[in-house]
Amino acid sequence: MNIGVIGGAGYVGLVTGLGFAELGHHVTSVDVNEERIKRLQSGQTPIHEEGLLPVLERNLGDGNIEFSTSFPDAVEGQDVVFIAVGTPAQDDGQADLSQVIEVAERLVDLMESYTVVVIKSTVPVGTVELVQSILNREKAEGMDFDIVSNPEFLREGKGMIDFFYPDRIVVGTRSERAREAMHELYRPLIAGNIAETTGRAPLPADIAPEERPVPLVETDLASAQMIKYASNAFLATRISFINEIARLCEEVDANINEVARGMGYDPRIGSSYLDAGLGFGGPCLEKDLKALIKIAEANDYEPRLLREVLGRNDQQVREVIGKVKELTGYLLYKKIVAVWGLAFKSGTNDVRNSLAFRVVEALEREGAEVQAHDPMALDEARALHPNIHYFDDPYEAAANADAVVLATDWPQYAELDFDEVKRRMARPAIVDGRNLLDRDMLMTEGFRYLSMGRA
Ligand code: UDX
Numbered sequence: 001m002n003i004g005v006i007g008g009a010g011y012v013g014l015v016t017g018l019g020f021a022e023l024g025h026h027v028t029s030v031d032v033n034e035e036r037i038k039r040l041q042s043g044q045t046p047i048h049e050e051g052l053l054p055v056l057e058r059n060l061g062d063g064n065i066e067f068s069t070s071f072p073d074a075v076e077g078q079d080v081v082f083i084a085v086g087t088p089a090q091d092d093g094q095a096d097l098s099q100v101i102e103v104a105e106r107l108v109d110l111m112e113s114y115t116v117v118v119i120k121s122t123v124p125v126g127t128v129e130l131v132q133s134i135l136n137r138e139k140a141e142g143m144d145f146d147i148v149s150n151p152e153f154l155r156e157g158k159g160m161i162d163f164f165y166p167d168r169i170v171v172g173t174r175s176e177r178a179r180e181a182m183h184e185l186y187r188p189l190i191a192g193n194i195a196e197t198t199g200r201a202p203l204p205a206d207i208a209p210e211e212r213p214v215p216l217v218e219t220d221l222a223s224a225q226m227i228k229y230a231s232n233a234f235l236a237t238r239i240s241f242i243n244e245i246a247r248l249c250e251e252v253d254a255n256i257n258e259v260a261r262g263m264g265y266d267p268r269i270g271s272s273y274l275d276a277g278l279g280f281g282g283p284c285l286e287k288d289l290k291a292l293i294k295i296a297e298a299n300d301y302e303p304r305l306l307r308e309v310l311g312r313n314d315q316q317v318r319e320v321i322g323k324v325k326e327l328t329g330y331l332l333y334k335k336i337v338a339v340w341g342l343a344f345k346s347g348t349n350d351v352r353n354s355l356a357f358r359v360v361e362a363l364e365r366e367g368a369e370v371q372a373h374d375p376m377a378l379d380e381a382r383a384l385h386p387n388i389h390y391f392d393d394p395y396e397a398a399a400n401a402d403a404v405v406l407a408t409d410w411p412q413y414a415e416l417d418f419d420e421v422k423r424r425m426a427r428p429a430i431v432d433g434r435n436l437l438d439r440d441m442l443m444t445e446g447f448r449y450l451s452m453g454r455a
Contacts, residue, residue: 004074009036013084019163021065030074051207075110093290146178151228157347172224240312246276246453256453278433279316281355282344327429333367341408342374356407373397409434
């Protein structure tokens with residue numbers, strides 16, 4: 001099929017476009033970001049994503065994907081058009097839909113024949129209807145176009161894997177014709193035999209777990225949009241829940257790792273998303289939770305639980321700062337604190353809404369001097385927060401520090417030479433905001449060490 005992706009150089013659009021190209025469709029990815037499009041045209045990736053580069057290279061080579069900055073290219077002659085533009089949070093938490101609206105307005109004049117318009121961006125319930133009414137002003141639904149809500153569940157860093165081996169595919173639409181088109185698009189994934197269906201060489205090993213059929217959830221438009229919000233809100237709830245239990249573990253001398261391990265064996269609970277720590281950061285979980293709260297408010301419902309999930313997450317940064325004070329003394333003024341890890345999680349160079357920066361800001365507010373390190377996200381961090389002292393080397397970042405705060409779960413921090421770290425620091429003290437380091441080893445080495453929920 002011929003597919004256009006609008007917002008094709010953004011994270012979701014890029015992974016989606018490449019995924020469909022790999023499945024054998026012809027994809028035209030369009031984006032307003034000229035620099036990113038140029039890089040992609042020359043086979044370079046603007047984002048760090050496991051397995052993305054080889055998929056980009058071979059689909060550019062085979063002519064399955066094209067990148068363009070010309071909006072009409074994404075629409076003219078396409079069977080299916082994906083809208084994957086951003087829906088950033090406004091100051092009050094409500095999703096900003098201006099890009100989606102603009103796309104719908106431009107789209108309508110360019111659709112030449114029947115087109116399936118798929119909303120991939122995470123949008124509040126009702127947005128699909130809004131897009132529909134914009135398109136309906138010029139065209140007739142069912143004749144000229146149909147609308148589909150097809151939310152994404154891509155984890156950053158693992159986006160390609162999540163595209164090819166999703167836990168489920170959600171398709172919300174009223175139209176049988178659009179439903180069939182979506183089925184055709186996703187056929188190799190639903191059947192769980194990508195190589196066999198496409199006849200192409202197998203995917204690179206690092207993004208190819210065992211193939212299995214994938215459940216297709218065909219539903220109505222509103223439910224499809226809610227599935228996305230509810231899923232992210234539930235993941236956030238698990239994290240806030242385990243952080244609450246971690247705090248209680250500290251009070252009763254229990255160990256959260258042991259508690260989570262014991263809970264996880266229950267299949268009704270499961271073991272994922274039970275890592276206590278600094279909390280959930282990044283571009284999605286908090287944004288979607290806030291948007292869901294706004295949806296509730298708009299419908300005169302008081303979402304008490306959701307508010308508390310958010311509140312519990314905000315508390316985590318304060319808890320970490322409290323632990324720094326416990327180790328260094330109450331006054332942080334002129335203390336030197338190293339922050340290890342700036343990406344919102346390991347495996348990505350994305351620093352958007354990273355809790356590490358909230359830690360940095362809280363430390364600076366109290367007069368501390370921050371020395372920051374990240375193995376992958378320094379350029380992105382500099383661009384967003386130019387005034388912090390950055391270091392390429394974690395040992396240098398720890399030099400003369402009164403404490404180190406580990407804010408991102410990069411595994412390489414656990415491999416450092418802690419003798420050397422200790423030699424460099426003014427006083428050997430570590431707050432492990434991700435429960436990553438070997439507590440016993442550090443304490444034997446003479447560090448004062450605090451983590452999250454491990455008494
Ligand atoms: C998330 C969802 O997982 C994905 O399905 C959705 O489509 C987009 O949002 P992502 O934002 O990439 O993906 O990050 P995720 O891996 O979910 O982690 C989010 C945050 O929660 C990170 O800051 C991470 O460190 C934190 N986290 C995660 C925990 O603190 N504990 C956990 O157990 C898991």
